[in-house]
Amino acid sequence: MTISPPTGCPVNHTDFTPAKPALSYWKLLDDLREEAPIMWNDAHGVGFWMVQRHDQVLEVMQQPKLFSNDVIQAINPREDAIYFLPNMLNAPEHNDMRRLLNRWFSPAAVRKAEPLMVERANSLIDELIGEGRHEMMTGFAMRYPTDLLLQILGMPVEDGPQMVQWVEAIFGGAFGGEGGHAAVDKIKAYFAPAFEERRKNPGDPETDFLTYLLQTPMGDSLLSDEDLLTVCMTMMTAGLDTTRSALGYIFRDLALNDDHRTYVIENTDRLPDVVEEFVRLHNLIMQPGREVTEDVDFHGVHMKKGDVVWIGIAQACRDPREFADPTTFDPDRDNLGKHLGWGAGGHRCIGMHLARHEIVVALREWHKRIPDYRVVDPDGLMERGVQLSLQSMELEWDRR
Numbered sequence: 001m002t003i004s005p006p007t008g009c010p011v012n013h014t015d016f017t018p019a020k021p022a023l024s025y026w027k028l029l030d031d032l033r034e035e036a037p038i039m040w041n042d043a044h045g046v047g048f049w050m051v052q053r054h055d056q057v058l059e060v061m062q063q064p065k066l067f068s069n070d071v072i073q074a075i076n077p078r079e080d081a082i083y084f085l086p087n088m089l090n091a092p093e094h095n096d097m098r099r100l101l102n103r104w105f106s107p108a109a110v111r112k113a114e115p116l117m118v119e120r121a122n123s124l125i126d127e128l129i130g131e132g133r134h135e136m137m138t139g140f141a142m143r144y145p146t147d148l149l150l151q152i153l154g155m156p157v158e159d160g161p162q163m164v165q166w167v168e169a170i171f172g173g174a175f176g177g178e179g180g181h182a183a184v185d186k187i188k189a190y191f192a193p194a195f196e197e198r199r200k201n202p203g204d205p206e207t208d209f210l211t212y213l214l215q216t217p218m219g220d221s222l223l224s225d226e227d228l229l230t231v232c233m234t235m236m237t238a239g240l241d242t243t244r245s246a247l248g249y250i251f252r253d254l255a256l257n258d259d260h261r262t263y264v265i266e267n268t269d270r271l272p273d274v275v276e277e278f279v280r281l282h283n284l285i286m287q288p289g290r291e292v293t294e295d296v297d298f299h300g301v302h303m304k305k306g307d308v309v310w311i312g313i314a315q316a317c318r319d320p321r322e323f324a325d326p327t328t329f330d331p332d333r334d335n336l337g338k339h340l341g342w343g344a345g346g347h348r349c350i351g352m353h354l355a356r357h358e359i360v361v362a363l364r365e366w367h368k369r370i371p372d373y374r375v376v377d378p379d380g381l382m383e384r385g386v387q388l389s390l391q392s393m394e395l396e397w398d399r400r
């Protein structure tokens with residue numbers, strides 16, 4: 001494996017794995033972006049280039065031939081990294097798999113799931129509203145997207161708590177490690193009998209995801225058994241923790257800022273942009289990676305074939321060169337559509353329409369019933385490193 005020496009650009013020694021007080025990492029990343037557009041990090045074994053400004057991050061994501069998805073995380077990029085699909089495919093296979101999957105996650109498909117979202121949000125709120133107090137990160141924020149994704153994939157909603165534990169283990173192992181791989185195996189073993197069942201008794205491929213995956217060719221051939229299971233494991237891993245973490249940071253912000261909460265309550269038609277602005281402001285995908293495929297001079301930095309690049313989505317989303325007053329919440333900013341919080345190019349988030357709409361419905365239904373609430377210990381909140389998430393957050397409200 002090649003490891004480039006830092007050719008004249010600043011070297012940074014930050015370890016991005018430990019837990020820190022909430023919102024520390026964004027402050028740190030803002031400072032690093034302003035220190036230099038590109039720097040070399042040597043704190044994680046295999047060093048990597050950190051590309052940090054909006055225009056350069058976009059450039060990397062739009063050049064998949066030069067920056068490949070053989071690597072998708074800057075920290076622990078190869079040794080025992082978990083294999084995800086479609087994330088780790090490159091063109092042309094990647095295009096084929098996205099064509100196969102996109103339909104299932106399109107805006108039209110997501111609109112059809114709206115009644116389910118309303119029902120799940122309200123039945124979870126029914127359970128907790130009388131308590132006047134709720135641990136958000138293991139409660140509503142985790143259970144709501146888990147229940148929804150299981151139902152959308154045609155699996156029993158009762159399996160949510162078990163699925164949550166496995167997904168937690170994958171993130172706990174930072175996308176690798178013995179515990180992470182064991183959890184991957186368990187998620188695959190969970191889906192295997194469901195595929196067997198669909199082989200014997202196919203559902204309607206228009207409405208049943210597993211039957212659709214079994215029957216629909218990618219290019220010229222059907223997916224292998226292993227790929228079927230990897231796709232389902234990926235959807236669970238990529239779809240649950242992200243939405244949960246986004247909900248956590250959003251509810252924290254709304255609890256602490258009455259003006260933001262009032263905006264949400266009074267402007268329900270603006271909720272899609274509220275969510276977009278939060279995805280920009282609080283982007284939790286901290287260390288997405290790429291692999292350099294040939295020696296290149298990138299904005300004055302000599303990168304070698306095989307080097308790893310951290311595409312600084314979180315830094316880019318708060319780059320003052322692109323966004324005025326970037327650390328302020330402003331859902332009315334006119335260039336909101338330019339944020340990179342869902343990624344860009346061919347690998348842009350497949351679940352973005354689903355996640356956005358899930359969060360819109362959660363905010364709308366929650367605030368109808370619990371419009372006023374507080375964080376119990378705002379100064380004690382901690383966030384996880386690697387992929388950002390609040391570790392826990394207790395909310396409280398007055399019982400009526």
Ligand code: HEM
Nearest residue numbers: 086087238239242243246288341342343347349350351355
């Ligand atoms: C707030 C929630 C979410 C955020 C902020 C988010 C963010 C992202 C980002 C930034 C990427 C691009 C990463 C890169 O280029 O390396 C991505 C890719 C991806 N996301 Fe999401 N995501 C969210 C929710 C979801 C959901 C709900 C699902 C699935 C149900 C999902 C599935 C995926 C998959 C499969 C990819 C890889 C796409 C590809 O490589 O073609 N995500 N996401």
